[in-house]
Amino acid sequence: MAEKLIELKEITKQFPGVLANDRVSLDIEKGEIHAIIGENGAGKSTLMKILYGLYQPTSGEIYFKGKPVSIKTPLDAIKLGIGMVHQHFMLVPSFTVAENIVLGVEPRKNRFMMDYRKAVSITEELSKTYGLKVDPNAKVESLSVGIQQRIEILKVLNKGADIIILDEPTAVLTPQETEELFKVIRKLVEELGKTVIIITHKLQEVLALSDRVSVMRQGRLVGTLKTKDATEQILAEMMVGREVLFEELNRIEVPREEVLTVKGIKARDNRGLMALKGVSFSLYSGEILGIAGVEGNGQSELVEVLTGLRQAEEGSVMIKGVEATNKEPMEIRNLGVSHIPEDRLATGLSKKATITENMILGYHNREPYATKGIHMNKKPIRERVSRLIKEFDVRTPSQDVTADKLSGGNMQKMVIAREFSFDSSILIVAQPTRGVDIGAIEFIHKEIIKKRNEGAAILLVSADLDEIFRLSDRIITIYEGEITGEFKRREISKKEIGLYMTGKRKGMRQGGVQDEEI
Amino acid sequence: MKKFKNAEYLISLFLSILASLIIGAFIMLANGRNPVTGYVALINGAFGSKYNIATTFAKTVPLVLTGLATSISFRSGISNIGGEGQLYLGAFGAALIGITFVNLPGIVGIPLALAASLIAGGLYALFPAILKVRYNIDEVIVTIMLNTVAVLLTSYLVNYPFASEIGKMGGTEIIAEGYQLSRLVRLSTLNTSIFYVAVISIIMYYLLERTSIGYEIKMVGQNSNFSRYGGINVKRRMIFAMVVSGALCGIAGAFEVLGVHYRFLQHISPGYAWDGMLIALIVKNNPIGVVLMSIFFGALKTGSISMENATGIPSELISVIQSIIILFIAGESGFKTKIKSFLANRRAIKKAGEKNA
Numbered sequence: 001m002a003e004k005l006i007e008l009k010e011i012t013k014q015f016p017g018v019l020a021n022d023r024v025s026l027d028i029e030k031g032e033i034h035a036i037i038g039e040n041g042a043g044k045s046t047l048m049k050i051l052y053g054l055y056q057p058t059s060g061e062i063y064f065k066g067k068p069v070s071i072k073t074p075l076d077a078i079k080l081g082i083g084m085v086h087q088h089f090m091l092v093p094s095f096t097v098a099e100n101i102v103l104g105v106e107p108r109k110n111r112f113m114m115d116y117r118k119a120v121s122i123t124e125e126l127s128k129t130y131g132l133k134v135d136p137n138a139k140v141e142s143l144s145v146g147i148q149q150r151i152e153i154l155k156v157l158n159k160g161a162d163i164i165i166l167d168e169p170t171a172v173l174t175p176q177e178t179e180e181l182f183k184v185i186r187k188l189v190e191e192l193g194k195t196v197i198i199i200t201h202k203l204q205e206v207l208a209l210s211d212r213v214s215v216m217r218q219g220r221l222v223g224t225l226k227t228k229d230a231t232e233q234i235l236a237e238m239m240v241g242r243e244v245l246f247e248e249l250n251r252i253e254v255p256r257e258e259v260l261t262v263k264g265i266k267a268r269d270n271r272g273l274m275a276l277k278g279v280s281f282s283l284y285s286g287e288i289l290g291i292a293g294v295e296g297n298g299q300s301e302l303v304e305v306l307t308g309l310r311q312a313e314e315g316s317v318m319i320k321g322v323e324a325t326n327k328e329p330m331e332i333r334n335l336g337v338s339h340i341p342e343d344r345l346a347t348g349l350s351k352k353a354t355i356t357e358n359m360i361l362g363y364h365n366r367e368p369y370a371t372k373g374i375h376m377n378k379k380p381i382r383e384r385v386s387r388l389i390k391e392f393d394v395r396t397p398s399q400d401v402t403a404d405k406l407s408g409g410n411m412q413k414m415v416i417a418r419e420f421s422f423d424s425s426i427l428i429v430a431q432p433t434r435g436v437d438i439g440a441i442e443f444i445h446k447e448i449i450k451k452r453n454e455g456a457a458i459l460l461v462s463a464d465l466d467e468i469f470r471l472s473d474r475i476i477t478i479y480e481g482e483i484t485g486e487f488k489r490r491e492i493s494k495k496e497i498g499l500y501m502t503g504k505r506k507g508m509r510q511g512g513v514q515d516e517e518i
Numbered sequence: 519m520k521k522f523k524n525a526e527y528l529i530s531l532f533l534s535i536l537a538s539l540i541i542g543a544f545i546m547l548a549n550g551r552n553p554v555t556g557y558v559a560l561i562n563g564a565f566g567s568k569y570n571i572a573t574t575f576a577k578t579v580p581l582v583l584t585g586l587a588t589s590i591s592f593r594s595g596i597s598n599i600g601g602e603g604q605l606y607l608g609a610f611g612a613a614l615i616g617i618t619f620v621n622l623p624g625i626v627g628i629p630l631a632l633a634a635s636l637i638a639g640g641l642y643a644l645f646p647a648i649l650k651v652r653y654n655i656d657e658v659i660v661t662i663m664l665n666t667v668a669v670l671l672t673s674y675l676v677n678y679p680f681a682s683e684i685g686k687m688g689g690t691e692i693i694a695e696g697y698q699l700s701r702l703v704r705l706s707t708l709n710t711s712i713f714y715v716a717v718i719s720i721i722m723y724y725l726l727e728r729t730s731i732g733y734e735i736k737m738v739g740q741n742s743n744f745s746r747y748g749g750i751n752v753k754r755r756m757i758f759a760m761v762v763s764g765a766l767c768g769i770a771g772a773f774e775v776l777g778v779h780y781r782f783l784q785h786i787s788p789g790y791a792w793d794g795m796l797i798a799l800i801v802k803n804n805p806i807g808v809v810l811m812s813i814f815f816g817a818l819k820t821g822s823i824s825m826e827n828a829t830g831i832p833s834e835l836i837s838v839i840q841s842i843i844i845l846f847i848a849g850e851s852g853f854k855t856k857i858k859s860f861l862a863n864r865r866a867i868k869k870a871g872e873k874n875a
Contacts, residue, residue, distance in 0.1 A: 329749055339747065346744075347743045347744055348744065348747070349741075350740040350745075351741070353736070353740055357733070357736075360733075361748040361749075364730045364734070374729050375728065376729060
């Protein structure tokens with residue numbers, strides 16, 4: 001049997017109102033890739049933060065190489081050779097790669113001056129040893145998410161970590177970047193003898209990558225098993241505690257009526273580059289129109305233009321026959337458009353506001369929540385919010401906690417509860433299940449289908465192709481700001497659609513139009 | 519949960535004040551004074567007699583207004599650092615009405631003077647607010663600079679075009695009698711403005727905590743992206759908050775003229791807007807907190823003068839204490855984690871001890 005490197009014994013962590021970890025015992029063997037999976041809020045991150053010294057356990061012990069240790073701060077963890085790459089990167093955007101990597105352990109020329117050249121050579125050395133290519137002199141703010149993650153990993157390695165904890169490393173990566181990351185992880189473990197703990201909730205990743213997998217649910221460890229003995233089905237059931245079947249969603253025919261017409265939209269992204277180069281399509285009531293594309297091909301900008309958050313330079317948007325190009329978000333909402341934004345933390349909610357405050361936005365000046373649009377009435381507001389919390393299964397100790405206390409999945413359910421409760425006829429839904437656990441995904445998908453069956457027109461933007469295929473009645477592909485294809489449900493395979501998403505093929509498949517190979 | 523948070527904050531606030539008073543005591547000791555006599559003199563000075571209490575409340579009046587002004591602007595995420603300038607213009611506006619329309623009865627004149635100060639202060643804040651939302655020009659820098667402009671402008675006005683005839687003393691003529699707010703306690707400057715301030719405080723509390731406008735202001739300040747996405751007119755709310763903030767500072771100036779000095783003076787404010795800003799920062803823009811903290815600051819100011827007279831401890835010590843409170847509050851979250859982890863450790867050690875035993 002392999003050497004037990006770390007043993008967590010009966011770890012319990014009590015937060016006010018939430019028992020995040022309940023007597024969790026877990027061991028990590030040397031040289032393994034150990035996946036920890038579980039729904040959002042299952043306590044995976046909390047457990048790892050305890051191991052990394054960011055939280056103190058309420059009770060329980062940690063053994064390192066058979067000896068009890070106390071890890072009070074990340075510095076203690078680093079001394080033991082434990083490093084952590086957080087879900088949200090902790091890099092200084094205006095610093096160069098080399099500066100970020102040596103941050104905290106800077107080489108010095110003398111007491112006061114940092115030796116930048118040494119930092120660069122350290123970075124190059126690391127980069128070579130671990131086969132992670134980076135440009136030491138590039139500024140971090142100009143780099144892609146995948147590269148930034150690479151820098152985080154190098155930073156941890158530079159501090160001499162032998163055990164690397166990766167918290168949801170693939171949440172922000174494209175499929176290609178994920179593939180790259182997995183290669184790196186395998187190399188670290190197989191060739192360099194490191195140990196990797198990876199937190200995730202994507203089952204395929206677990207099966208593809210790990211040696212062993214521990215499943216957590218509601219703060220408890222359900223079990224640890226060898227990956228070769230696991231299947232997606234087994235893991236999913238362990239995670240949610242019941243059988244999960246991704247059943248076929250029930251669709252009913254609803255009268256189709258054109259409600260949104262987009263013609264020749266051109267818009268720039270934040271860097272001033274053309275992100276949309278003349279996009280046209282129509283959206284009908286009672287349908288889900290999926291927009292498939294590799295992230296960064298103009299989807300975000302398209303959603304922003306449609307919801308009034310970004311100015312279009314050319315083209316027009318008509319909502320139910322009303323001209324709505326470049327209108328304010330408020331005016332567009334008043335035309336009956338709801339919006340689930342792709343970035344819930346930056347746009348979908350206010351972290352410092354309470355759940356009540358977050359969920360009443362949009363209703364805060366309507367009767368009966370506000371008399372004459374001014375005087376806010378506490379009682380109906382609280383009743384409405386508690387009803388929505390129940391209806392959408394938002395798990396929270398109370399409606400008065402601030403939103404940042406919720407797990408990702410519950411934050412998303414909160415946003416969806418608010419937006420879907422507007423009775424809008426058009427729903428613009430971007431990345432509805434990003435960073436959300438399986439149980440919640442199923443719930444959210446059913447809510448979306450329900451809205452469709454009630455006659456709403458839904459525009460679905462998602463980087464998750466499975467999601468697009470599962471939900472959409474019609475799919476359009478987008479590549480570099482242009483629409484490259486349009487397909488009916490079940491008319492195209494995932495493999496084939498990939499060609500359109502990467503611009504290798506163009507053209508409509510409807511009405512016998514010939515494909516145009518490029 | 520929210521209540522729990524508030525209680526936690528109140529405890530740290532109380533501890534901060536206590537700690538700064540203790541540090542104040544050490545400073546007194548280091549200077550060879552007895553801190554007990556010092557603080558007794560301070561409390562006596564602030565609350566020892568009817569006159570002293572009246573003076574404390576008189577000093578509270580401008581602080582409440584400038585504190586509320588800061589609260590509304592900081593809540594909306596736009597920082598009005600120009601309160602001092604708005605106060606000067608408001609004061610001058612009220613004085614101008616008071617020396618121009620001398621025959622008006624008080625019932626018309628006082629509201630007119632207040633309206634003038636409100637408009638002067640509000641307009642003076644509107645300008646940087648528009649620059650901010652239209653052209654994204656930093657309001658902090660603009661409002662700071664506008665302070666100097668307003669102070670120097672009014673100083674010029676009262677030394678030249680509006681100088682009083684009894685000589686250049688840097689003030690206007692006395693305002694007409696109808697405008698003078700009556701004094702409430704003999705010898706003290708406490709006047710009826712305190713009733714106006716009470717009403718204004720209630721209105722501001724209602725506006726900030728109970729209305730959809732207050733809600734929108736808070737959301738805009740917390741996350742303007744979220745607010746815009748949710749259909750709030752972010753720019754309009756920012757401008758509104760800034761203008762109300764300026765108007766409150768203007769009114770603070772008016773009360774100094776109508777209630778205290780009965781004329782505009784070129785150094786009419788010893789930095790009321792800055793004190794108001796400190797107060798708002800300490801109580802995290804909570805309107806009730808502003809009122810209570812203003813009374814506390816008013817008491818410190820009043821008491822410190824008696825303390826200096828009685829014991830020779832310089833009244834400047836009080837500024838030191840005020841600043842230390844701010845320091846502690848600024849470090850609040852840091853201290854809190856330290857204390858919490860210390861307590862958690864203690865518990866862990868105790869538990870381990872029990873286990874071994």
